[in-house]
Amino acid sequence: MDDIQSAPETEFDGVSPEEAFAILGDETRLNILRVLWQAGALHEYDDIDDSASTMSFSELRRRVNVGDNGRFNYHLSKLVPHFVRKTGEGYRLSGGGKKLARTVVTVAGEHDAEISGEVNSNCPVCGGAIRATYEDQWLRFSCTECAGLFGDAAPRGTLLNAPFPAPGLAGRTPDQALRTELYLCMSDLAHMMQGVCPECASPVRGTLSVCADHEVTDDQPCRSCRTPFAAWGELRCDTCRFAKRLPVELCVTSLAPVIGYLYERGLNVFSPSLEGLFDLVQTQVTIAATESPLEVATTIGSGDDSLTITLDEHLSVVDISQ
Ligand SMILES: [Zn+2]
Ligand SMILES: [Zn+2]
Ligand SMILES: [Zn+2]
Structure with a gap:
């Protein structure tokens, strides 16, 4: 970008x-x-x-x-x-x-629109039940048992947390709302990784940050960055202030070469299950960062059947190799 x-x-x-x-x-x-x-x-x-x-x-x-x-x-x-x-x-x-x-x-719509109940997916971290909550026009899916995926970067237990207009909740079950939110998140992310704000079409500024002393132990986020992920991409629109901050493993899944690669292998990134998406991010994507220049190489898959995308400090793609 x-x-x-x-x-x-x-x-x-x-x-x-x-x-x-x-x-x-x-x-x-x-x-x-x-x-x-x-x-x-x-x-x-x-x-x-x-x-x-x-x-x-x-x-x-x-x-x-x-x-x-x-x-x-x-x-x-x-x-x-x-x-x-x-x-x-x-x-x-x-x-x-x-x-x-x-x-x-x-x-418009109900200021305190209700979405109640658990979804039929289990927590990708611990297998616990996932509960949906709606507050301040944000729809959050959280594990009822473990700390979730984001460490201190989100409320305890958070697995997915994003703005969601109240009218979109009408007539949808928690499971349907989860699928809708995943779609919205991935399509917003695809816009932003192309450098376009999905809200106002202004240019988006990307910033890569990498934890230099990253160390994750069982179920405990890193002591240094307080999150389970070593590399984060921040995407920010300076005009309307729409912003996202996500692990780099997730950022790259919205790039065209990765969308195609994953689709051929059975995963549509625009309609994933929560388990499918986080299984991908946690077990099938590996990252390797360099300090100077600040870059992160993200590899999806392994061996001969892998795809590596390298992002620079502004989250622009500098290399694609397969
Ligand atoms: Zn859990
Ligand atoms: Zn760390
Ligand atoms: Zn904007």
Whole structure:
């Protein structure tokens, strides 16, 4: 991925993040976005709908229920052009307005949505039962018996922990939610290892860190780095601050050569079982790090049937050998 040295000064269409927050800090303006979204007032050729749909000023004002013409016009004008577009026929959401409306839909739903019960997989570390919990729009799968996979890098017992929109829980059993979360994690990771933020499309900055004194004893994370894994990849978007920090063994599984290699050997990395994924990471992937230059060679498989991917300090691929 590209080596990004510093966060760009982000300007969206002439609107800074501070200005965008300020524009949206008003109930009438948010109601305008809500009404246009609910009416399907969107752009022609957007997505699968090729019909342009707009709403007239008077109809929009009536639905938002603001009596004062001048006051309504003032608020509407603040939203144009960044969140709302004005056309010859009327008003519709811009791409940014639609993205915002989708985000509201994504974070709506039960704030304390419940997912209860154990999943039908066993802990890949100790064989114990796995429990799903949902808190602060994060879906976590944890072992009920052992310390889990992440040492001090996550709450005790954690096997998988990732943001998960509440609407995605509706109608899914814990097992289905687990499969969905694994898919989301792997597809987000695939974006980020290509250097693209899955949330905002900005460049992603990668950083490799390697524990120099790594030593793991039975069921105990390393004393030095407090995790079971010696090499970690941190992937960070400086624009929207979306970030992931994962063992390098897992980072490489989302790269195209590894996806193909594993698929030919029976593992689809986009729909793995938890056991399958962690069996892969723990028993079939070996790493070898060098300090100068800081690189890590990750080998999947063994002997003649192996694939080695070497990443540099920014998690860019510098060598592939099979
Ligand atoms: Zn366990
Ligand atoms: Zn360590
Ligand atoms: Zn981003």
